[in-house]
Amino acid sequence: MPLERTLRGVRLIGDRTLRIVERVGATVAFLGLILAQSGPSFRRFGLVIREIFYAGVQSLIIILVSGLFVGMVLGLQGHETLQNYGSEQSVGVLVALSLVRELGPVVSALLFASRAGSAITAEIGLMKATEQLSAMEMMAVSPIARVVAPRFWGGVFSMPLLAMLFSAMGIIGGFLVAVVIIGVDDGAFWSQMQAAVDFRHDIVNGIIKSVVFGVAVSAIATFEGYEAPPTAEGVSGATTRTVVSSSLAILALDLVMTAFMLKGWN
Amino acid sequence: MTNLVEISDLNFGYNDRLVLKGINLTVPKGSLVAIMGLSGCGKTTLLRLIGGQLRAREGSVEVAGYRLNHISQHDLYVLRRRLGMLFQFGALFTDLSVYDNVAFQMREHTDLPESLIRDLTLMKLNAVGLRGVHSLMPSELSGGMARRVALARATALDPELILYDEPFAGLDPISLGVIGQLIRRLNDALGATSVLVTHDVQESLKIVDYVYFVSEGVIVAQGTPDEIRASATPFVHQFVWGEVDGPLPFHYPAQAMQNDLGLRGG
Numbered sequence: 426m427p428l429e430r431t432l433r434g435v436r437l438i439g440d441r442t443l444r445i446v447e448r449v450g451a452t453v454a455f456l457g458l459i460l461a462q463s464g465p466s467f468r469r470f471g472l473v474i475r476e477i478f479y480a481g482v483q484s485l486i487i488i489l490v491s492g493l494f495v496g497m498v499l500g501l502q503g504h505e506t507l508q509n510y511g512s513e514q515s516v517g518v519l520v521a522l523s524l525v526r527e528l529g530p531v532v533s534a535l536l537f538a539s540r541a542g543s544a545i546t547a548e549i550g551l552m553k554a555t556e557q558l559s560a561m562e563m564m565a566v567s568p569i570a571r572v573v574a575p576r577f578w579g580g581v582f583s584m585p586l587l588a589m590l591f592s593a594m595g596i597i598g599g600f601l602v603a604v605v606i607i608g609v610d611d612g613a614f615w616s617q618m619q620a621a622v623d624f625r626h627d628i629v630n631g632i633i634k635s636v637v638f639g640v641a642v643s644a645i646a647t648f649e650g651y652e653a654p655p656t657a658e659g660v661s662g663a664t665t666r667t668v669v670s671s672s673l674a675i676l677a678l679d680l681v682m683t684a685f686m687l688k689g690w691n
Numbered sequence: 692m693t694n695l696v697e698i699s700d701l702n703f704g705y706n707d708r709l710v711l712k713g714i715n716l717t718v719p720k721g722s723l724v725a726i727m728g729l730s731g732c733g734k735t736t737l738l739r740l741i742g743g744q745l746r747a748r749e750g751s752v753e754v755a756g757y758r759l760n761h762i763s764q765h766d767l768y769v770l771r772r773r774l775g776m777l778f779q780f781g782a783l784f785t786d787l788s789v790y791d792n793v794a795f796q797m798r799e800h801t802d803l804p805e806s807l808i809r810d811l812t813l814m815k816l817n818a819v820g821l822r823g824v825h826s827l828m829p830s831e832l833s834g835g836m837a838r839r840v841a842l843a844r845a846t847a848l849d850p851e852l853i854l855y856d857e858p859f860a861g862l863d864p865i866s867l868g869v870i871g872q873l874i875r876r877l878n879d880a881l882g883a884t885s886v887l888v889t890h891d892v893q894e895s896l897k898i899v900d901y902v903y904f905v906s907e908g909v910i911v912a913q914g915t916p917d918e919i920r921a922s923a924t925p926f927v928h929q930f931v932w933g934e935v936d937g938p939l940p941f942h943y944p945a946q947a948m949q950n951d952l953g954l955r956g957g
C-alpha cells in the first residue's frame with residue numbers, strides 16, 4: 426500500500442520534528458533557569474573566571490592552529506581567484522572579511538562545541554551520575570547556581586575572545602601565504618584591508634555572532650549534561666548530542682543572523 | 692517535640708509500582724536509628740523522602756516540625772542547612788580538593804573569615820583522622836578515606852540530623868569498624884540525631900539504638916539491637932544470622948528445573 430507507506434513516512438517526520446521542537450523548548454527553558462540563578466556567578470566572579478580559564482585553555486591550541494590554516498587556505502584561494510581579475514592586491518580584504526564576518530565566529534564556535542562543550546556536558550553528567558549534584562542539593566546549594574551557571578557564563582565570555590584569536594591567527598596565515606610566499610605587496614595587503622573592514626558592520630557584527638553562538642553552545646552543553654541519564658551510556662550519548670545539536674544550532678543561527686545583518690536589522 | 696523524624700502511613704512508588712507500603716517510623720532526638728533490609732527493598736528511597744529529594748503523595752513525612760509533602764523550595768533549603776547527608780559512594784566533589792570539599796558549606800552558607808574556615812575545616816578533618824590529606828584530590832583517596840572525608844563534609848556545619856546511605860558498603864573490615872565508631876561518636880559529640888540505612892547487620896547492631904527492618908517495602912520488625920538479636924521472627928533471624936535459606940528463598944521463582952534443562956520427555 427503506497428498510501429499507507431507515505432502516511433507512515435509523514436508521521437515519522439512529524440514525530441521527529443515534534444521531538445526536536447520539544448528539545449529546543451526544553452533547552453530554552455533551561456537557559457531561563459540559568460539566567461534566573463546567575464546571581465552568585467556575578468557576585469563571586471572568581472567562579473566564572475575559573476571556567477573561562479578551563480574552557481579557554483581546552484580550546485586555545487586547536488583554535489589558534491585551525492585559524493592559521495584556514496587563513497592560509499583563504500590566502501591561496503583568494504589570490505588564485507582575484508588574480509583572474511587583476512586584483513590580487515585585494516586578497517587581504519577577502520581574507521579579513523571572510524574571517525571577521527563568518528569563519529572566525531562560526532568555525533571557532535564549532536571547534537569550541539566539540540572541545541569545550543563536550544567536556545562541559547561530560548563533567549556535569551558525571552557529577553550527576555556520581556550523585557555530586559544531589560549532594561549539593563542536600564547541602565542547600567543549588568547546582569544550577571553553583572555548577573551550571575558559572576560554566577555557562579565561562580563559555581559565553583570565552584567564545585568571542587576565542588573567535589577574535591581565530592580571526593587574528595587567520596589574518597596572519599593569509600599574510601604569510603599571500604605576502605611572504607606568493608609575493609603580494611605588503612603595503613597594499615594591509616592598507617586595503619584597513620580601508621575595507623568596517624568596525625560597526627564587520628567587527629561588531631562578528632562579535633555579536635560569537636556571543637550568540639557562545640550562549641547557544643553553553644546552554645546546550647550544560648542542558649545535555651544536566652539532563653543526561655546517570656549512567657555511562659547516558660553521559661556518552663549526551664556528549665555526542667551536545668556536539669551535533671550545537672553544530673546545527675550554530676549554522677542555523679548564523680544563517681538567520683547573517684540575513685539580518687546584511688539587511689541592516691530592519 | 693521529641694521526635695525529629697516522624698513518618699506515618701507512608702506509601703510511595705515510582706511510576707505506579709509501589710516501593711514503600713504503609714511505613715510508620717519515628718526517630719527520637721539524639722538517637723541513632725538504623726533502617727535495614729536487602730538491596731532493593733526501598734531503603735534509599737526512604738532516606739530520599741526524609742531528605743526531601745522525593746515527595747510523598749500518601750501519608751506524611753515530618754522532619755524537625757516541617758511537613759515535607761508540600762514544603763516550599765525555600766523552606767526545604769532552610770531545613771537542609773540543619774541536615775547532613777552521607778551518600779553511598781561519598782559523592783565528593785571531584786573538582787575540589789579534600790580541604791575545599793569540607794569547607795564548601797562554610798563558604799556557601801556563612802560569612803566566616805577564611806582563617807576561621809581553615810581552623811574549622813582542619814578540625815573536622817582531624818575528627819575523622821584525615822587532617823593529613825587535606826591537600827589531596829578525591830581521586831587520590833582510597834574508598835574508606837573518601838567515605839571519612841565525606842563524613843567530615845556532611846558534619847561540617849554541625850547538623851542536627853545526619854542521614855547515612857550504606858556507609859559500610861564496599862569497605863574493608865578495618866575501615867568498616869572505623870566508620871561505625873565515627874558515626875556513633877559524631878552523633879553523640881554533636882548532640883545530633885542520625886538515620887542509618889544499611890544492609891550490614893552485624894556492624895550496625897553494634898552502634899545503633901533502634902532498628903527498623905524493611906522487607907519488600909513493609910516494616911516487618913523493629914526493636915533495640917538486643918531485641919533484634921533475640922528475635923524469633925523467621926525473616927529477622929535469617930537476616931541477622933545470614934542464613935542462606937529461610938523465608939527468603941535462595942531460589943528466585945522459576946519454572947521446574949526439568950523444563951529449563953529440557954529433561955522432560957526426552
Ligand SMILES: Nc1ncnc2c1ncn2[C@@H]1O[C@H](COP(=O)(O)OP(=O)(O)O)[C@@H](O)[C@H]1O
Nearest residue numbers: 705706710728729730731732733734735736737
Ligand atoms: N528513580 C527510580 N525510578 C524507578 N524505580 C526506582 C528508582 N529508584 C529506585 N527504584 C526502584 O525502587 C526500589 C527500591 O530502590 P532503593 O530505594 O534504591 O532500594 P535500596 O536502597 O534498599 O537498595 C528498587 O526496586 C528500585 O529498582
Ligand SMILES: [Mg+2]
Nearest residue numbers: 734735736857
Ligand atoms: Mg540503596
